[in-house]
């Protein structure tokens with residue numbers, strides 16, 4: 018189910034294209050250098066509205082750096098051709114983050130590997146934070162939320178199965194519960210894009226599956242565009258129809274996860290010992 | 305067998321010698337310390353003998369504590385309450401100032417062109433003793449408790465700003481970035497991401513400063529800035545040992561009770 022025209026109307030005022038022509042995320046010639054290190058090299062990629070994309074690659078290949086650029090948390094190199102757009106609206110261009118970036122961020126739910134939540138605040142308050150960008154400043158300053166906002170936050174928590182923990186401090190929850198709460202926050206944000214940076218890296222397999230299932234459900238039922246970086250290739254193949262692989266800052270594979278062969282994976286990961294290819298082979302062949 | 309093995313190993317092992325440099329620097333440090341102490345004897349008029357010579361005066365003072373004169377206790381009580389009121393307001397004003405100034409002093413959230421000058425200003429406030437501020441404010445607003453409030457709050461502002469900013473600099477930055485990623489404004493990053501993380505430390509530091517301010521408030525009265533210190537100074541100047549003793553006892557009891565209560569409360573937050 019694609020996003021309706023009304024929902025992204027405010028963003029559309031920046032563009033004269035129609036919605037069908039608008040990709041959710043458009044990255045044009047993105048370069049990023051940290052000191053001597055070329056972290057991203059001429060990345061060109063489109064994420065269409067409603068897609069669920071798995072971002073894979075070895076540690077240090079640039080997955081986090083790419084995701085953080087999309088939400089304007091870091092700026093690209095100052096090359097005039099570098100540009101990132103979300104729903105057609107410029108997030109950053111030529112290394113300059115657009116001054117309206119907060120409006121765009123409000124549409125993007127960002128989930129980190131861990132430590133997404135403020136541990137000393139209740140789960141409910143952590144979820145309500147998702148609405149900050151859309152409420153007047155005086156209310157947010159004094160932590161004043163309306164009943165309906167609180168009700169929506171409860172519904173978001175219920176959606177990820179955590180309604181009964183609403184008043185608990187975030188720090189007292191398990192890692193998997195915290196990640197699902199972070200997903201609830203993106204729901205409260207009414208985000209139409211979710212960027213998740215290794216959301217399951219610190220979780221046990223059962224919690225990891227639950228988190229991935231929640232993301233998959235939001236993608237399929239709500240039409241939310243999901244871009245998720247993953248270390249566990251088997252999860253990427255199982256949950257993401259499209260895979261984008263990075264190697265040393267370059268995109269070396271972009272296509273259907275069904276087209277990804279064990280040989281390609283071996284090359285992407287330099288036959289890295291951290292990946293158990295033989296364990297994946299049966300999963301690949303099973304398809 | 306065992307002994308031969310031990311012999312072998314003790315032949316191979318060697319206790320490391322203390323390097324000559326370490327020995328020399330210890331020696332130099334000791335000589336310097338002794339020299340400084342000797343140099344300061346004259347200026348500080350270190351004459352332990354006087355303690356013995358004047359033992360009569362001291363005994364007289366001490367005897368005051370055997371029969372403290374609580375005749376004017378309603379006055380003492382009233383002035384002690386004023387002392388606490390001075391401490392409450394001095395601390396409150398300091399906290400109100402230390403919240404913004406502490407945030408401005410934190411290098412992880414403010415640019416250095418802001419942190420550096422404000423930090424120097426806070427260092428300055430901290431380096432001036434409350435008594436000195438009290439005398440300055442008496443000149444400005446006249447004798448009385450308000451001068452004491454201002455004096456305490458300025459000195460405490462310097463201390464709390466530093467403590468508050470150290471707490472802010474020690475926070476976990478990731479939840480704050482999580483809030484930023486939702487499109488929140490910088491002020492919201494502070495109120496939702498930073499304040500909840502630092503609030504237990506801030507409360508604890510504020511209580512700690514309140515304890516210190518009760519102690520300071522009971523002496524700044526000596527220069528005329530209100531509170532029980534004024535009575536104390538009067539009693540001392542008129543050589544009224546019994547009254548002096550009574551006032552000191554009131555101060556000691558109230559300060560100890562408050563210290564105890566506040567340190568109990570502080571423990572709840574750490």
Ligand SMILES: Nc1ncnc2c1ncn2[C@@H]1O[C@H](COP(=O)(O)OP(=O)(O)OP(=O)(O)O)[C@@H](O)[C@H]1O
Nearest residue numbers: 051052054056074075076077078079080081082083
């Ligand atoms: N702020 C930074 N300063 C300097 N170098 C950085 C910075 N952020 C990332 N890098 C470097 O850029 C490269 C890509 O890092 P990135 O975090 O994007 O990798 P990743 O694919 O997310 O790795 P991982 O799987 O370990 O999370 C790494 O070599 C990293 O050391």
Ligand SMILES: [Mg+2]
Nearest residue numbers: 080081214215
């Ligand atoms: Mg990463």
